[in-house]
Amino acid sequence: MSLHVIVIGAGVVGASTALSLAERGLTVTVLDRQPQAAAETSHANGGGITPGHAEPWNAPGIIQRLLTRSGTGEPFRIHAHALPGLIGWGINFLWQSKASRYYLNAQNNTRLAVYSGQCLKRLRERHQLSYHQYTDGSLELYFSQSELDHALDLRRMIGDPRVEIRVIDADEVVAMEPALEPVAGRLAGAMFLPLHESGDACVFSAEMLRCAKQLGTEIRLGANVERIERHQGRVIGVRLQDKQLLEADAVIVAAGCGSPALVKPLGLKLPIYPVKGYSATLELEQAELAPTIPLLDLEHRIVTARFGNRLRMAGLADFDGYNRTIRSDRIQVLLDSACALLPRLADEIRAGRAESWAGLRPMTPRGTPLLGPTRIPGLYLNAGHGSMGWTQAAGSAEVLADILTDRSPAIELGPFAA
Numbered sequence: 001m002s003l004h005v006i007v008i009g010a011g012v013v014g015a016s017t018a019l020s021l022a023e024r025g026l027t028v029t030v031l032d033r034q035p036q037a038a039a040e041t042s043h044a045n046g047g048g049i050t051p052g053h054a055e056p057w058n059a060p061g062i063i064q065r066l067l068t069r070s071g072t073g074e075p076f077r078i079h080a081h082a083l084p085g086l087i088g089w090g091i092n093f094l095w096q097s098k099a100s101r102y103y104l105n106a107q108n109n110t111r112l113a114v115y116s117g118q119c120l121k122r123l124r125e126r127h128q129l130s131y132h133q134y135t136d137g138s139l140e141l142y143f144s145q146s147e148l149d150h151a152l153d154l155r156r157m158i159g160d161p162r163v164e165i166r167v168i169d170a171d172e173v174v175a176m177e178p179a180l181e182p183v184a185g186r187l188a189g190a191m192f193l194p195l196h197e198s199g200d201a202c203v204f205s206a207e208m209l210r211c212a213k214q215l216g217t218e219i220r221l222g223a224n225v226e227r228i229e230r231h232q233g234r235v236i237g238v239r240l241q242d243k244q245l246l247e248a249d250a251v252i253v254a255a256g257c258g259s260p261a262l263v264k265p266l267g268l269k270l271p272i273y274p275v276k277g278y279s280a281t282l283e284l285e286q287a288e289l290a291p292t293i294p295l296l297d298l299e300h301r302i303v304t305a306r307f308g309n310r311l312r313m314a315g316l317a318d319f320d321g322y323n324r325t326i327r328s329d330r331i332q333v334l335l336d337s338a339c340a341l342l343p344r345l346a347d348e349i350r351a352g353r354a355e356s357w358a359g360l361r362p363m364t365p366r367g368t369p370l371l372g373p374t375r376i377p378g379l380y381l382n383a384g385h386g387s388m389g390w391t392q393a394a395g396s397a398e399v400l401a402d403i404l405t406d407r408s409p410a411i412e413l414g415p416f417a418a
């Protein structure tokens with residue numbers, strides 16, 4: 001009999017984990033409280049797979065950036081009601097911004113992200129996957145020379161030789177992405193990262209589950225896990241809200257921002273804070289005016305990605321607790337930024353047709369996810385991927401599958417220990 005593993009969470013991390021486990025011949029059950037897969041943070045994210053941009057957000061100087069760029073019309077917003085719940089996590093987040101710690105965290109995150117990109121390519125070789133994927137790189141746009149120089153210094157410090165970066169000028173940017181012609185005059189330059197990809201993470205998650213199901217995985221949506229059950233110190237399964245007990249040899253918590261609440265009764269305190277972000281997805285009427293290549297605009301801190309005839313615009317970071325409200329003033333900030341970047345599409349973007357969404361990034365103070373076994377036998381974590389969940393999903397899934405099949409993971413687990 002093969003090991004029976006329950007995966008809690010059918011977001012991009014849990015769905016990828018389920019497929020990796022099923023491919024190793026394990027018996028897998030995926031549980032999610034939502035009626036559909038990827039209905040929470042993986043639903044409408046920025047769509048970027050960006051191993052060359054996997055550094056945490058708390059770079060040295062974060063305090064100054066938070067002070068100067070926080071507020072209603074800014075990329076960051078700290079809501080007063082959230083402050084009490086932020087204290088412990090926030091102090092740790094700022095502490096991790098010390099250069100030595102930050103570069104270490106950035107290197108660890110990049111290593112996992114690059115590995116994950118390799119795993120994703122291999123997944124595409126093994127399975128016929130269709131999720132509006134774009135696999136020809138991305139552009140990081142800089143409107144100030146000092147920001148570009150600073151970003152290049154940062155990349156040198158992180159220094160993963162597998163991440164190719166080409167610095168290009170405004171003419172080359174326009175040749176690569178004609179939709180940027182109207183802003184070319186303001187551009188200081190850009191980085192082209194051929195390793196980067198994009199796609200629809202929600203569709204991808206469904207694809208992972210489809211493939212896992214073909215390999216025998218049981219998928220139970222609308223299954224809210226009330227608690228993780230133990231017997232004589234060892235995890236024996238989970239109790240659903242309807243009181244049903246589902247037994248298993250191992251339980252993997254891949255529940256995004258829901259993870260801390262699930263493991264708290266077992267005495268584990270996960271340093272995961274929900275950092276809210278927004279997206280707007282526009283069904284294009286003038287598709288020829290929209291960018292095809294995924295973009296990251298460092299001035300406005302927004303990303304765009306193209307899924308067929310739809311354009312996704314995403315960004316912002318709100319410290320708003322677990323409040324998932326889609327605040328119209330914040331959506332407006334996102335749309336204004338998108339209009340500034342893509343003026344030819346401004347009328348379409350402002351027409352009010354874009355579908356608004358907000359999601360909670362499961363963020364740790366280090367910016368690195370929590371992977372692997374816990375001190376409770378039978379309990380494993382694959383959570384806390386913050387702003388990099390899709391970028392790191394395929395690799396994190398393989399790491400968990402390695403551990404559960406007694407193989408050495410390709411990534412050293414120490415930096416990701418809970």
Ligand SMILES: Cc1cc2nc3c(=O)[nH]c(=O)nc-3n(C[C@H](O)[C@H](O)[C@H](O)COP(=O)(O)OP(=O)(O)OC[C@H]3O[C@@H](n4cnc5c(N)ncnc54)[C@H](O)[C@@H]3O)c2cc1C
Pocket residue numbers: 008009010011012013014031032033034037038039040041042043044045046047048049050223224225226254255256257258259262276277278279303314315358359360361362382383384385386387388389390391392
């Ligand atoms: C605006 C925005 C833009 C982003 N852009 C990018 C990007 O471009 N690239 C990138 O790599 N990442 C991006 N991210 C981050 C990425 O979306 C997340 O890291 C990722 O979605 C986290 O995936 P997850 O599976 O861990 O969590 P989730 O997708 O939230 O999945 C967790 C699942 O667990 C389930 N669950 C929770 N508790 C329970 C319970 N008790 N019982 C049963 N089920 C439970 C939930 O229903 C949920 O479906 C972005 C995030 C945001 C908000």
